[in-house]
Amino acid sequence: MPVELSDLYRSLSTVADDQDPTHPELVRRYADRRARVRAAGTGLTVALLLGGVAVGGRLVLAADGPPPLPPPADTPGPTATGSVTPPSPTPSATSSSATSTPSSVTPTRTTPSGTPPAPTTGAATPRPPTSIPDRAFFVLAAANRTGMESQGEGAMLPILCGARHASDSAVVQRRGRYLAYKLAGTPAGNVPDGSYRHTITIYRPGRADDALRELRQAVRDCPDQRLPDDTRTWRQRLLTSGAYGDESVLFEMRAPYPEGMGDPGAEEVRLVRAVRIGDVVTVLWEQGWEHTAAVRSQVDADSRRAVAAIENWLD
Template sequence: MSRELNHLYQALAADTDRQALPGPDQVRRRADRRARNRATLGVVAAAVLVAGTAAGAQLVLAAGPGRTPVQPAVTPTPGPSTSPSPAAPSPTPSRTTQSPSGTPGGPTASSRPPAATPTSIPDRAFFTLPAANDAGTGSQFVPGPTLPTLCGSTPGESGIVARRARTLAFKLAGTPAENVPDGSYRNSITIYQAGRADDALRELRQAVRDCPRQPLANAPGATVTQRLLAGTRYGDESVLFETRTPYRDVNGNPSGGDEVHLIRAVRIGDVVTVLWEQGWEGTSTNRPQFEADSRRATEAVRRWLG
C-alpha cells in the first residue's frame, strides 16, 4: 500500500472516532418517520390532483359543446389602503294602478271618462223595415209633431240637443204588393241634455194622465180618449199609451167600433225614440207588428250609440 493511501485511511478513521454512530433504535425510528412523511405527502398530492380534475370537468361541462370553458373568477384582495365603495340604493318600485280584478293595468272602469253624448242624429240611428213589411214608399224626413196632442200639453220639449223625425208606411206580412199600406209610423229620435231624457218621459206620463179625453180636431162633437197601458219594457225605460176615437160615418155619426193607435216612447241613456202608429185610411194599430217594430227601433238606437 502506498504511503498516500495509508495516510487517507488514517484521516478517515480519525473523523469516524470523533462522531458517535446512532444506535439501532434511533436508526429505525428515523426510517419510520421518513416513510410516514412520504405517505402523507402522497395522499395530499393525490387529493389536490383529484380536486383540480373535478373543477376542470365542471368548467368544461358548464361551457357546453362548442363553447369556451369559463375561467373561475378570482376575487382580488384589496390592499391595505383600499376601502369598499358603498352600494347604490335600490330604486323604489313605481306604484301601479290596480284594475278591478286586482291585476296591474291602466285606468279602472270607474276612472274612465263617460261616453260623450252625441249632438247629431244620422240616418243609421233609425230602424229598417224587413222586406216583408216594406211598402215601397221609403222614409220622408219632414217636420211635424212627434206626439199626439194631449190637451194642449207639449211634454218633453225642454233640454233638447237635437231631434229628427220621419214618416214611413208599412205592410203586414202576406199583404199583396198591389194593396195599399196597412199602416204608417211617425218615428222620431231626440237627444236631450244630460239628465233631461227621464224628465221627458215623466212629463209624458203625467200629460196622458191629465188628459183622459179631449175634443177631436176637425170633427165637431167627436172626442178622443187617451190612457196609459201596461206593456213590455224597452230600453232603460218606456211609456206606452193609446188614443181611441169612435168610427163615424160620412155624416159624423158614430158607426160602431173605435179606431185605436199606439204610441211608445223609449229612453236609452239621454236619447228618446218615439214610435207613433198613425194608421192608413182609418186602420187601427196591429199590436204584434207594433211590438216587433218597437224592438227594431230600440236596437237601432243602441247600435248607433254603441
C-alpha cells in the same frame, strides 16, 4: 455496544493485522456520527412521506368537485357576537337610483303583497252622440213596405191636454219622418193600412229618462180631450209596454169613428210608444190611414225594428 461498532472492530482486526488500534475513541465517534446521519435520513424520509400523503389527499379532494364559491357580494355574512360593532351597510345601486328618481314620476301602486295590481280591462265609457244619421231610422219588413216615406218636421207626440215638457230644453238634436205601411197579405195596389210619425231625439246626458217620466204623467193627467178640428172626444190611457230598450212607455188614444165610417160601435185607435236607449229616445206614433185602426202586433214588430236600428247605430 452497537452492532456496527462490533463489525467495524472485526474488520479492523482482520485487515490491519500489523496495526494497533491505539485510538478506539476515534472509531466510536465515527460510528456515532454515522448512526446520527442514518437517523436523520430516516426522519427526513418519514417527513417526505407524510407531505406526499397530504398533497395527494388534497389533490383527491380537488378532483371530487370544485371548491365552494364565495357568497355573493350583497349576501350579509354571519353577524359578529360580543362587543364588536358590525360595519354599516353600503347603499346599493337600487336605493341610489330610487332616491334620484324625479318627483314628477308617479310611483306604481302595489298591493299589500308587494306586487303591482292587474291592469283594469273594463271598456271605456262611450261618448254620447251629437247628431242623428240616416241609418238610425229603421227599415220596414219587405212585406210591409209601400215605398211611401218622407223626411220632414212635425210633432213628436200628440197633444195631451196642452202638456208642456221641461225636458225639451235638454234636446241636443231631433229628426223625424213619415212613412206608410201595409199589413202582410194586403193586395198590391190597395191603399196603405197605416202610417207612422217616427222621431229620434238625443238628450243631454241624464235627461232622456225625464222625457219618459213627463210623458207618463201627461197621459195620466189627460184621460180625455177634444182635438182641434175634431168634434169627437179622445180617451187616453197607459198600456203595458213590454221590454223595449232601457225603458219604454206605451199609451193608446180612442175615439168613435166619424159618422158614416167604420162598423157601428167601433172605435178608431191610435198607439204611441216611446223607447229610451241611453240618452236617445225614439217615438213611434201610429197615425192610421183614412181612419184605420192601429194593430198592436204590427206596432210591436216595428218598435223592435226601431230599437235595433238605434242600438246598431250607437254600438
